[in-house]
Amino acid sequence: MTLRLLAVHAHPDDESSKGAATLARYAAEGVDVLVATCTGGERGDVLNPALDTPAIHRDLPAIRRREMAAAAEILRVRQQFLGYVDSGLEQPLPEGCFAKLSIEDAAKPLEDLLREFRPQVVITYDETGGYPHPDHIRTHEVTRAAFAATDDGTPRKLYYQATLSRAWFQAMHDATLAAGLESQMGPVLDELPPDRLRATTRIRCEQYFDTRDRALKAHATQADPAHPFFHHSRDVERAAWPWEEYHLVGNTPDTHEADLFAGLL
Numbered sequence: 605m606t607l608r609l610l611a612v613h614a615h616p617d618d619e620s621s622k623g624a625a626t627l628a629r630y631a632a633e634g635v636d637v638l639v640a641t642c643t644g645g646e647r648g649d650v651l652n653p654a655l656d657t658p659a660i661h662r663d664l665p666a667i668r669r670r671e672m673a674a675a676a677e678i679l680r681v682r683q684q685f686l687g688y689v690d691s692g693l694e695q696p697l698p699e700g701c702f703a704k705l706s707i708e709d710a711a712k713p714l715e716d717l718l719r720e721f722r723p724q725v726v727i728t729y730d731e732t733g734g735y736p737h738p739d740h741i742r743t744h745e746v747t748r749a750a751f752a753a754t755d756d757g758t759p760r761k762l763y764y765q766a767t768l769s770r771a772w773f774q775a776m777h778d779a780t781l782a783a784g785l786e787s788q789m790g791p792v793l794d795e796l797p798p799d800r801l802r803a804t805t806r807i808r809c810e811q812y813f814d815t816r817d818r819a820l821k822a823h824a825t826q827a828d829p830a831h832p833f834f835h836h837s838r839d840v841e842r843a844a845w846p847w848e849e850y851h852l853v854g855n856t857p858d859t860h861e862a863d864l865f866a867g868l869l
Contacts, residue, residue, distance in 0.1 A: 647692030703738035
């Protein structure tokens with residue numbers, strides 16, 4: 605039986621900043637892992653100050669595709685763009701962008717992919733999008749619609765991302781201080797709201813944290829080297845929080861699952 609996992613994300617880099625170590629672990633274990641990237645990230649900001657230049661902005665769509673290809677190779681996963689246009693954050697949203705399409709129209713390419721790929725496990729965002737970018741919220745809506753429309757009775761599971769939660773930042777902050785090291789997580793914690801999504805599933809993937817970091821850095825325009833995420837000890841992280849978390853949609857287990865495919869085999 606071939607195990608197949610589909611991760612649906614809004615932009616290039618989202619797959620590397622949210623759950624990348626999980627994807628790398630399952631790919632290394634022989635699971636067929638496919639990342640579906642809804643948009644090309646054409647309207648994204650350049651978050652790395654060293655690359656925030658007119659030349660980069662002029663070629664940003666092509667650069668982001670090259671970055672995505674490099675990250676997928678590092679994670680050893682397959683990747684497919686669904687062809688939507690990045691909505692950006694400016695209001696009003698531009699005509700023809702992903703978030704302006706009807707859910708029915710926007711869900712069709714993903715429905716086709718689900719019918720072709722037939723994954724047992726699908727991962728996406730909850731209804732908040734993880735943060736209120738219109739493309740993240742639309743990714744949730746489209747994935748829910750496509751998942752429901754392609755139900756053929758085959759056992760499968762839908763998960764929401766619960767990575768990079770406030771609980772994670774707090775754990776990293778506390779463990780870093782306990783190790784006698786300086787923490788840069790304080791300012792991040794000051795801005796984060798309480799977690800609203802209960803984690804039902806913890807995937808041990810600490811041996812793939814280096815792979816996660818390399819994949820994220822491959823998205824060079826989106827990875828600010830000064831961000832606190834890059835400045836905590838990975839040894840501290842492996843000891844304090846050796847997993848990535850998810851929320852199982854539907855039947856919620858009483859205890860944390862340790863495998864996204866639990867109950868399907």
